Amino acid sequence: MHAKGDPQPGRNIVRALVRTRESAIFLALVLLMTVIGIAAPNFLGAGNLYLVSRQISFVAIVALGELFVILTGGIDLSVGSVMALAGMGAAYAMTIGVPPPYAVLLGILVGLVMGAVNGALVAYVGIAPFIVTLGMLSFASGLVLGLTKGWPITDVPASFLPIAQGSFLGLPIPVWIAVAIAVLAHVALSTTAFGRRTYAIGGNEQATFLSGIDVKRIKFFLYLIPAACASIAGIILVARFNSAQADTGKGWELDAIAAAVIGGTSLAGGSGSVLGVLIGACIMGIIKNGLVLMRVSSYWQTAIIGIIIVLAAVLDRAKRRA
Amino acid sequence: MTAPLLEMRHVSKSFPGVRALDDVSFAVGPGEVVGLLGENGAGKSTLMKILAGVHRADAGEIVWDGKRTAFRSIHQAQEAGVTLIFQELSNCPNLKAIENLFLGREIFRGRSPFLDDAAMRRKALELFEYLDVRIDLDVEVRLLSTAVQQMIEIAKALLTNVKLLVMDEPTSSLTDRETSRLFKVIRELKQRGVSVVFISHKLSEVFEITDRIAVLRDGRNAGEVDAKTGTMEELINRMVGRELGSRAARVGSAVPGLEVLRVEGLSGPPVVKDVSFNLRKGEILGFAGLIGAGRTEMARILFGAAKKTGGRVLLEGKEVRIGSPRDAVALGIAYLPEDRKVQALVLPMNVRENLTLAVHRVLRRFRAFLGRKKEEELTDSYVSSLRIRIATREQVVNDLSGGNQQKVVIAKWLATRPRILILDEPTRGIDVAAKAEVHRIVSDLASQGVSIILISSELPEILALSDRVLVMHEGRVKTVLEKDQATQQTIMSAALVADGVVVRA
Helix, strand or coil, X not given: CCCCCCCCHHHHHHHHHHHCCCHHHHHHHXXXXXXXXXXXXXXXXXXXXXXXXXXXXXXXXXXXXXXXXXXXXXCCCCHHHHHHHHHHHHHHHHXXXXXXXXXXXXXXXXXXXXXXXXXXXXXXXXXXXXXXXXXXXXXXXXXXXXXXXXXXXCCCCHHHCHHHHCEECCEEHHHHHHHHHHHXXXXXXXXXXXXXXXXXXXXXXXXXXXXCCCHHHHHHHHCHHHHHHHHHHHHXXXXXXXXXXXXXXXXXXXXXXXXXXXXXXXXXXXXXXXXXXHHHHHHHHHHHHHHHHCCCCXXXXXXXXXXXXXXXXXXHHHHHHC | CCCCCEEEEEEEXXXXXXXXXXXXXXXXXXXXXXXXXXXXXXXXXXXXXXXXXXXXXXXXXXXXXXXXXXXCCHHHHHXXXXXXXXXXXXXXXXXXXXXXXXXXXXXXXXXXXXXXXXHHHHHHHHHHHHHCCCXXXXXXXXXXXXXXXXXXXXXXXXXXXXXXXXXXXXXXXXXXXXXXXXXXHHHXXXXXXXXXXXXXXXXXXXXXXXXXXXXXXXXXXXXXXXXXXXXXXXXXXXXXXXXXXXXXXXXXXXXCCCEEEEEEEEEECCCEEEEEEEEECCCEEEEECCCCCCHHHHHXXXXXXXXXXXXXXXXXXXXXXXXXXXXXXXXXXXXXXXXXXXXXXXXXXEHHHHHCCCCHHHHEECCCEECHHHHHHHHHHHHHHCCCCCCCCXXXXXXXXXXXXXXXXXXXXXXXXXXXXXXXXXXXXXXXXXXXXXXXXXHHHHHCCCEEEEECCCHHXXXXXXXXXXXXXXXXXXXXXXXXXXXXXXXXXXXXXXXXXXXXX
């Protein structure tokens, strides 16, 4: 910063805050919490906030992974079924006696294999990400159903449960995991060459390639990230419900993409941030919770979420034009 | 002058942080061809966009055909008879010529929703005959040359009963022959009473085709030049507001250095066939030829961006394998592509991020992190040495003028400390002053020992800078001319005439 003896430094900080891309959605979040807090007073109760924050952290983890591929103009539709597959893998490993830490790693590894297939097909075969990951969505969920015949795996060891049900410093463990992932993601995107190149590919893939950057390789690695994040979320969900369900994660790809879009991520690539995605995930989670507390039928909830997603995109567009 | 067709009076326009137009007046008479000139950022495009309803003026008025008007959209302007043909052609590349021509102006069978193909074809052929061009109506326009695409745009304008045609840099990617055909059409339009505003950086063309040249400088009127009686110097002085030094004429490199690059029998689809040449240290080797002669394609193969099917490349005597731009950059080869917005810049990123895009390898610490301070120092050093005019290094490159954008791209490549620099149309679409600066930078680099391949469609540029000139024709090397043999005539006759045809002097 060029601080050339500014007479009112305080005002500048405020102005800089207002100017950041995330300020508008952050204000929307505060407004939303106020409105719901008034309409449904138990929303702001400590017990409810604890549950909401845990719920949000799952969506946030998946959405943070999604952010990486969306930044390049790509998409990963397979995160929902990768969640189920990784969760199932970890749960199965535990039932046959693999210690939980190794079972978790094994589950993540299963997810990474799926991500690697996605990445290889997108980057090296050159198929559109939408198609590749749509295929993977179907394949991975079919794989889960085929292997389990639709039955859940229930007998997971108790020592594994705190990963979802425990708390640390008054916050649920999943929230800490989401925060850790967010910090890593932010550092990766804003300070590493990998992050810079990710934004560059989204801004102009051809120019990035002609700058001597191995675009294919970066794209390949990028598809490992949503798979890893989805796997982590899926495995924590197993601990949350004491069991691995075949339909875990169904429809989560849409929630994750929605959180990213609400957070100001452009589906065309090139712009978006970790902070935006976190706020987007909070908005999604709080609206869902608020609607439940206000006794809105779950049938109407999805309709309202739909309106919010489009509204967010419209507002973002209006802001960019201004 | 009879009553003007268009009069823009005292127009002002500001964008956040920039005063784009300040009290500008501009008039065009019926059937008049008016040149609109100025350096990049002088306000030409803004003025025309206000005319066409893309932007709204903050102050001033527009009188069109005797009435005060302010068009609210391009569509409304078109209805009234104003058509803009933008620098970047705005067609749908996936649609056929005829589909593009009638896009938005389709002819239907009576009042039905069905298209009357036969009627559209008749009308199209009529228009093409009038323009004296032959275009296959059923070819997708992406397969057509820029010149032909432009003709389609002009034909499209004629469908709307156009009274004023605004052409922004129409000749920037045309060959001389295509340009003269375009000029024929412009003269034809003039005969019919259509007025034309002609925006270009090619000064000789402006003198050739226009009646009068209006000059803008820094968003203000900077006088007019009569195209019949005015001189090039007068025009340049009005544009830059100062006397320019003599145009960059390079004193050839003193000592021909050692051979740095040898290319033998390079071939690749679709056009490049058996290209061989060598390049010495500190030499500028000009690549001349018509558009489509395969110069860009050759450069892309050499840089690893396009497929090579034959031939070898030797760098300082050793054969090298270049399979990707990454390989090329690692070997010290840099390539400045012909279309900076599409191929060279990440437009939403800032100056610093664009400038360091090719040197992450150098900036990385612990194999991953980009050292911000080093990045800033690097950026600042090139910003000052190349005299890139920016507000801050965090400025988004999309907002820079063409000349400054090009300097950012040059800086990006200089940061890689290349041994060989391939420049593909380095001064396309940039203003006179920036062009002179680019020429100076290029000759400085050569004297510092960088070997340069200069691809350019502007012969004066090739002649001023090159130590030798290689002429390509239909994918092959036609001839290599030493500096003292290279003239406009020798180059053009080599570029135009196929092998085996004898040119009578």
